[in-house]
Amino acid sequence: MKALVKERAEPGLWLVDVPEPEVGPGEVKIRVLRTGICGTDLHIRKYDDWARNTLQLPLIVGHEFCGHVVEVAPGVEDIAVGDLVSGEGHIVCGKCRNCMAGRRHLCRNTVGLGVNRDGAFAEYVTLPASNVWVHRLAIDPDIAAIFDPFGNAVHTALSFPLVGEDVLITGAGPIGLMAAAVATHVGARNVMITDVSDERLDLARKLGVSLALNVATSSIDEGMRRLGLREGFDVGLEMSGNPTAVRQMIASMTHGGKIAMLGLPAEQFAIDWATVVTSMITIKGIYGREMYETWYNMSVLLEKGLDLSPVITDRFSYRDFDAAFDTAASGRTGKVILDWSGGARPERASTEPTEAEAAATMNRSA
Template identity: 75%
Template sequence: MKALVKLTAEPGLRLTDVPEPETGPGDVLIKVLRTGICGTDLHIRAWDGWARQAVEAPRVLGHEFVGEVASVGADVQDIAVGDLVSGEGHLVCGKCRNCLAGRRHLCRSTVGLGVGRDGAFAEYVALPASNVWVHRAPVDLDIAAIFDPFGNAVHTALTFPLVGEDVLITGAGPIGIMAAAVARHAGARNVAITDVSPDRLEIARKVGATLALDVSAPGTGIAEAQRRLGLKEGFDIGLEMSGRPEAMRDMVDNMTHGGRIAMLGLPATEFAVDWAKIVTSMITVKGIYGREMYETWYAMTVLLEGGLDLAPVITGSYGYEDFDTAFDEAAKATGGKIILNWA
């Protein structure tokens, strides 16, 4: 089968033939239809410092996908050939304290699809049945392909109650934009989002952001967002999506007392924050990683059934043979999600 592979320990990817994945009695073999390009995939393609320590070549990339079930193992129940499915890309041990308690998203031994094991940038991918999400309700294939990052947005946005709250999102990448859509849909009063890309901020406006602010210009920090929205005491909820030190510091400075921050953005290095302000303002900071299995997946499905529109987030679609062009567009970091078509 054709697959997009990190073939050797150097920059670049190769479209090549690899064997179809082997499956056991508890596994599902999936014919891939669409995949989404993630920042993780860009890191692996560039073969940066993180990729060099996290990935062992050769490796088939990809963890955002939708496909059709091609076969199921003898022990698999409630999943049938022909089902439309996506996959939870975090494979957990099932034996640690958190797994046994039903908190699988907190497993200390998580293996990432397309990072620690061969992934979905291929004609077929295999997953344990426990990692397969069957789409029981109708869903657009492009949207189904990005359930993984959509789940990151939902997990982050719904960490704290949003109804009637003023929400600040720092970072208008695709996940930040989806979080803005979720926050408005879930009943936030105002949703302000900041970034340095005018194109991405325009997408955020399309999904319902109250205010999309370019903070690269002088005098346009988060305090300006407060002023434009007429806030007197600061933001109630912060969703940090950028991993940028200046964004986190500015967010802390503009939270109301008792404000709550969910932090998904992954910093490249350690950085300082004003912990005295966090203490004296009684701000809660919670780290977010991945999705809750499978509460987040249920929430995603219900949000879409309830009319949440993520179509503006998809800004490019390519056949898998044109992967280099697709990756180049994704690497510009000026648009939304880029889709590869494997059908």
């Protein structure tokens, strides 16, 4: 099968032929249809310090995907050949204290798909059945492919009550954009999102935010005045990992404000802890998704009309992966999708199935 592999300890990825994975005990084999390019994948392609210190090569990369089930191991229940599925990319041990208590997202022994084991940028991938999410309702495969980052957005956005609240989101990358869509959808009063990319801020406006602010030309205080806010924001969703953005968020919170922080800083930096203490601000770190409450929330949000389609801006065949990665690395786009189905796709997503999807559906019905 074809797969995108980090073959050598240098910048780049290589599209090569590798053996198809075999289903192990309790696993499911999936024919990949779509994949999403993540910031982690960009780090791996660049082969930066994090990648050099983390990866064991060679490695098939990628962890955002959807596909059809083509094989299940004996004893696997509730998953059938032909099911359209996405995958939870954090594979947990099931035996540590947090796993045993049902807090699997806090497992300290987590193995990352496409980081610590071969991933989903390939024609086939295997996963433990417990990591497979079956889409029971109709869903566009492009949206199904980004359930992993969508889950990050939902986990972050729903960490604190949002109904009637004023919400500040720093960072309008794909996950920040999805978090903005969620906050607006569930009933926040005002949602202000900040970035320095006009292209990404335009995407945020399509998602219905109250204000998309370019902090290269306007201050957060100016944004607050435009929204008529006098006491600061109730909830902050930090998606950038940028030190300046974090400091500005802390300075802009109301007393008793709550911050959920998903953005991962590249290095340590100082913040105004006196303001955190005297303003009684709560800061909560977010990593990944709650298994599987977040996945349930995602499916219900889409079922109840949340539209993520504006977040997906670019689609490429997997054979054009270099152009796709360059586009994702530009910092001016939303989500970039790779098509592994072998069928041509229009620029905008269609509800019509590809040949591979139609074949899988027919096989399941037979």
